Amino acid sequence: MKKQFLEVGQIVNTQGLKGEMRVDPWCDGPEFICMFDELYLKNGDTIKITKSRVQKNVAVIKVEGIDSIEQADTMRRTVLYINRDDVQLDDDVFFVQDILNCDVVDIDTKKSYGKITDVIKTGANDVYQVTGEDGKNYLVPVIDDVVINTDIDSGVVEIRPMKGIFDDED
16 A cells, blocks of 8 residues: 655754754655655654755755754654655656565566565666565666566566576576
């Protein structure tokens, strides 16, 4: 089942004296976090973002009601969430948390290779780490020639593996 609230980052430090906070993004990047007017805490409480900006590789946010460095410091190590309903994704784009634990199946033979246990960002394309029942990890490039169909609702990713991914063939 899909989670309604998804982790997007963690407050890692304060910024300045007026209550701004630095957020380490756990998503596509700090720009993504800066798109939101409100974020959520683990307990479901909403925090209103009054100002945000990107600074190097972090998002700097100002939250309503946090007006001093002392108040901001109490938020350090807080994990921030978004509501999935607040984001409209393209048809071929998925939240990493939805991809994790999907079964990876050969589209032609229906052979199961294991479950996706990590999504690695490489720059050119993502790579799925697939862990087989034997505990071995395999790396599957997320490219159109390999990943044929992704059905998040069924929890299945159908692939046409390249030679060498799951075997030692030449």
